[in-house]
Amino acid sequence: MELLREKMFEMCGNILKQGEADSIDVVVDHAMSNVIRFAGFVFHQGVTESDCKVYIRVIVGKKVGVASTNKLKAEDLKNCLGKALDIAGHIKEEPFHLSLPAGPLPYNDMNSYFEPTASMTGDEKVAILSRGFKDAKASGVTQSGAFTTTTGELAVLNSKGIRAYHPYTASFLSVVSTRDDGSGLKTALSKDVSNIDAAGLMSESAERCIMASSPKALEPGAYRVILEPPAVAELVQWLSYIGLGAKSFQEGTSFLSGRLGESVTGDYVTIYDDGLNPLGMSVPFDMEGVPKKKLMLIEKGVACGVAYDSFTAALEGKRTTGHSSFPEDAEGPLPGHIFMESGDIKASEMIEMLDRGILVKSFHYVNGLINPRDSVMTGMTRHGTFFVDKGRIKHPVHSLRFTENVMKAFEKIRGISGEVEVFPNQGFSLSSVTAPYILIDGFNFTS
């Protein structure tokens, strides 16, 4: 994909010049992705998507209008601006002045664009995966999954001097191996596809599957557990969705509402958002052009903050934390680069520490809306659940459903690994959740 930095700036500059508004901001999201999906060693979906979307937000007095288009001719953009102005001209005033950031602002000088990712073709992915299939077939498993690469560029400009631009690439490989009633999952996420060892990943997925095959039944109940990073990441993502953004916090449905400064979980637990941390899918600014910085959400078990954009911050007379999403998004600001802080235990030593309990590789279909105020969630274990006794894996068990108050469960964390893994988060390529292995002394499996 050809990067269009200069054209994007010229296009946005023209929009900013034309508008009769107190302020205008323009977000341009230009991206091309290629996804190769395979199931049972057959490539069944190959999809290349290319789009360039322009979002225009105008503020006229206390009125705000938003319009978007992917038609980029000057006349089309003028029409889009006209639509935003029309909306702003016909709706009622907000009770506050929405203030957008003034620029220029300094941004972290990070590199998110990697040529090996940008230049990888579908043919190359097919070749890499096909080589891996041979080993998988020899080991007696069947493999399915997806290999995605994305190249994009993001520009945020406003009439108050913000000029933010960032080109990026992202790659994600996910491989599920299956055999009889067992399955194994392994994923990798990186801006640079060269960092993804596809052969190793496919081999590890197969090993995990073989290990998980022929599971036995296990009675539900409360067990000590080790949750591996994919399982932890899913819980943390749900915590973010139901309670770490300003909207749920202001609505009173967040488990942090009215509890800032209070201990909300165990002191082992530190969760923060850090858009600049290169361990995650970092990005220098949000969709309002506000520079990213670290935001503590829960520190040593104490609630300390939630994510704001300009709108939700204005409702409370606060400042944005730099978590604005695309202007059309109605979900409100959410942490896009979440980290659950790692510990100092080696993951390989945790099974011995567990002594007796359950090892969970990943969860499936978690839902945190049962009672978000108490962070009650449910979900199934998937891709490997194991019974551990006397510090050793005894045998795989059938998938189990958990139903648990996650903040309460996190109070019972007895160990956190030093190792972490990174997973995709939300819809945007440059967002992620980074999670360690955790050991919990009591987790409720309900069926």
Next chain:
Amino acid sequence: MKALLHSVIDYIKKKGVDYGDLRFERITGESIQVRDGIIETFSAGESVGIGIRILNKGAWGFSSSRAASAEDVIKTADEAISISAAFSAVNPKKVRLSEREPFVDTYMTRYEIDPFSISPEEKIGRLSEITSAALKIRKIAICDAFMEFTRTDKEFLSTDGADISQSILTSGCGYYVIAEEGAQAQKRSYPDAHHGLFATKGFEIFDELGMKESVEKVAEEARMLLKARECPGKTTDVILDGAQLALQIHESCGHPAELDRALGSEISLAGGSFLTPDKRGSFRYGSKDVNIFADPTLAGGAGSYRYDDEGVRARRVDLVKDGIFQNYLTSRESAAVIGEESNGSMRADGWSGTPLIRMSNICLEPGDASIEELIADTKDGIMLSTNRSWSIDDLRLNFQFGTEIAYEIKKGRITQVFKNPVYFGITPGFWGSCDGVSDKKSWRLWGLNSCAKGEPLQVASVGHGASPARFRNVSVGVLRR
């Protein structure tokens, strides 16, 4: 534009591929959200582009772009051909398509009031009326009201001569209130959770749903939940209201009846299906009272259309008849695998996505009893209303759903409400315990705009017709050990 599209089809034909089709779509939308009288979002968007799908030497390729120029479109076609060539070189199996007539037709969904003709002032005014009315009620701290409209104009052309124009207008609206007292917050939604109710209708949907008239009752129920006890954990008879039953149908019948899932195409992401092909025609999915069908031709459904995105004419199909699993939702490719013709269930999320097997309007046939009779006939039970949470395993067997409210039924009468209820079970056992479906009078076509599937993720609007139904001996409660 039509001339350009025909020239692209000619170009694809000259490439000597097995089959090719294209969809050129113009999608216009509007989304408005008002929270406590403050406008959270008022946005208007348009998106135009083309998606080209190629079957070449028995393998698929798909590419999409903004279609900014003729050159851009040809490049898009070449990319799809290139992907299919890469696949065909290594795939051990060749895709075969079931037959379908190449239709030439024009279709648009019906509506009374074009929502794009209504002024922004009126839309904001309608939503603000709701939030104002709700906030006047004691303990109601938050009211968020929303409406959303999408018009999709699409042209479908294929190398075998199909030429179909469709215009589909989808409208939706809803609101929720949050009652607060101390540290407690309880939410009630109307007419359904998860962004209200969607339909292929116009602005008239707002009045048809009685949005404003409903506020007092909805707010009162949210207030009642503040004082309510937690739903007790026990095994009891359960009545699901229409909105919750819609989601139960969606998750435990609609998804497992997708043939691509049953054949393993989604195994690495959403999972497979317990409804394997060997079960067709013989597997007892539910009791004899359970009759579930798919019908994209129903007027006004969120999943209504005349042709799917393979150009197959939509038709009604029974999924479950008298409790026995009968049919799948199919595509041309998957139908060929089981020796049938497609029943027209392939849809894409706009021009940029490749078509996938999607639910249309998946409905439970109404029964004979009125809802009042169903309640009166229940000695000891719970009625659950409005979905709050949903979770189901990768084969669509082990489920757990939560609802916003539960009504206790004792000796045929509603006695009190419970908060934070969940119920759980195993799909065939649950549907097997269904012993009463209420009648046509309480049957409604519910509509969701948020059914997610595939990679890259696609989101579809789907309809679900349902009236309240009763299920015997269901596990309810929360945090059961």
